Amino acid sequence: MLLVFQIVCCFANTDTPLAVVKSESMEPTLFRGDVIVIRNYSNANVTPRIGTIIVFDLPTKDIPIVHRIIKNTQDCIVTKGDNNRLDDRYGIYPKGMDCVPVKDIHGYVQLVIPFVGYLPLIIGEAGKSVKAILIVGMFLWNHSKDDDEHKKKKLSFDEKFVSRFLFTL
Numbered sequence: 045m046l047l048v049f050q051i052v053c054c055f056a057n058t059d060t061p062l063a064v065v066k067s068e069s070m071e072p073t074l075f076r077g078d079v080i081v082i083r084n085y086s087n088a089n090v091t092p093r094i095g096t097i098i099v100f101d102l103p104t105k106d107i108p109i110v111h112r113i114i115k116n117t118q119d120c121i122v123t124k125g126d127n128n129r130l131d132d133r134y135g136i137y138p139k140g141m142d143c144v145p146v147k148d149i150h151g152y153v154q155l156v157i158p159f160v161g162y163l164p165l166i167i168g169e170a171g172k173s174v175k176a177i178l179i180v181g182m183f184l185w186n187h188s189k190d191d192d193e194h195k196k197k198k199l200s201f202d203e204k205f206v207s208r209f210l211f212t213l
Contacts, residue, residue, distance in 0.1 A: 069125030077162025
């Protein structure tokens with residue numbers, strides 16, 4: 045699987061060749077859970093144009109942003125989500141930032157694969173809740189047994205398991 049990812053990275057000429065759409069900001073063009081294939085501009089001999097959907101970084105965000113170019117200068121672009129009323133200068137850009145430097149663009153959206161990323165998106169968002177529910181469920185199941193000796197043996201195993209499980213939260 046890692047080899048496939050590395051091949052896709054080389055083909056797309058970007059460190060972020062695939063992404064899952066995580067918000068509704070680009071609806072009705074892109075929906076939550078859509079997987080997008082990203083291609084770097086330099087590899088495709090294409091320049092950023094108004095109307096193109098791009099993937100870019102912002103210094104105040106942990107994940108790349110997927111929005112459409114609405115204004116373009118030689119070194120900087122202004123973007124907007126299709127479902128947003130205002131452009132990103134009035135929403136997600138950090139204070140004092142009027143545009144996205146071209147150097148911060150990962151690439152443009154070349155292909156959309158609908159809904160493929162929806163399940164991993166839900167699992168990722170609910171991961172901590174699911175782990176907590178499993179831990180509580182194991183604890184309750186373990187203490188519902190009648191045999192005290194069995195409880196002691198299971199409890200020592202469960203305590204080790206739970207401590208390792210909680211470490212991953």
